[in-house]
Amino acid sequence: MSAEISTITRAPLQHAAYEKLRELSRRNGKDIREHHLESHAIDVAIALEIGTPPVTVDAIMDRVRVVFGMSIKPKRTLADLDYTSGRSGEVAKPWIVLDKDNRVTRLNESRYPRVTQEIVAFLEKAATRKEPIQKVPPAMAHSSSLSVAGVAESSPLADSETIDAVIEDAALGGIEGMQRLLSRRTSRRLTRKELELARQRASDVGRQGEEFIDRYFAQDLSRGQIESYEWVSDDNAISPFDFVLTSAGERRKIEVKATSRDFKQMLHISLAELLEMRDSDERYDLYRVYALDGNQGSLRIAEDTGKFAARILDAVTGLPDGVTIDGVSLRPDRIAFGKEMVIGLTPNKAVSNWNA
Secondary structure, three states: OOHHHHHOOOOHHHHHHHHHHHHHHHHOOOOOOHHHHHHHHHHHHHHHHOOOOOEOHHHHHHHHHHHHOOOOOHHHHHHHHHHHOOOOOOOOOOOEEEOOOOOEEEEOHHHOOHHHHHHHHHHHHHOOOOOOOOOOOHHHHHHOOOOOOOOOOOOOOOOOOOHHHHHHHHHOOOHHHHHHHHHOOOOOOOOHHHHHHHHHHHHHHHHHHHHHHHHHHHHHHHOOOOOEEEEHHHHOOOOOOOEEEEEOOEEEEEEEEEOOOOOOOOEEEEHHHHHHHHHOOOEEEEEEEEEEEOOEEEEEEEOOOHHHHHHHHHHOOOOOOOOOOOEEEEOHHHOOOOOOEEEEEOOOOEEEEEOO
16 A cells, blocks of 8 residues: 555544544455445545536546545546546446546436445544535435535544635635635535535624524623623624623623634634724623534634734725725734633523633
């Protein structure tokens, strides 16, 4: 087996998927051979991508990289497609159909390889998403919870470079996410439905983040740790801040930015929010809620963001007459966030743990 495949560093779920691939490949023969691993990985990639045909060679290679952490060359992928489609004459009953451009257009559903079915079932078991985004054909119906990237959105594989994370950034208007989508070697098309779903998921997570902070403030209020608070954006959706909080006699405006992913996911701040940060007579704090999962999440707070907003707005002055910006996208490390606070909420209590 090649050194590249055996020594590459993989994310936890990638490692688990790769080891499952090795296990099933070993079962099919006495020795694990590189071409067996690659062929099985390609088959899995085809099954996961076929929901949005035609499936290109680049899309297959990219899916293999995302799911297994393996790098397969185009020539090797094309050779496998020739074999499984019957073009090479070595397979009596091919399970894929190719067009003249070597793209997979459909599957012969009765001919799914056993290894493919077992690995997809393994990925589904590892998945935690409840709502399917991309459905695999009926013969693989047990994989209905797989996401666009072929793994669960909230699985360990989902980092800032997976397809889902990039789509989330693009759906929120992030230029970096859009550029990554356009520059990916897959040149993956994003259907209108996929984009609408991504925007809806991002909106839902944003709402969940506000609900999470609302419950957290309610607990603090009941304990006497704050004097009062108001969820402003719940009544006024266009408000340039989400909450008003009064603590120790000081009134603060708070904007919540939430993601189900990690802290490093790009932040999106509207022009209205930047102007409010800069011009408000009251302190304006930014709450970054991340790793949000039901009743648990992490929080870091950037306090008194007025000067930060002023620097951003100064940088975009001097635009031609009639030209303005709607907002900015930025890495969270560009703002001075405080230490992490891990919050676990239940219907009756909230437990927090500050980490240095």
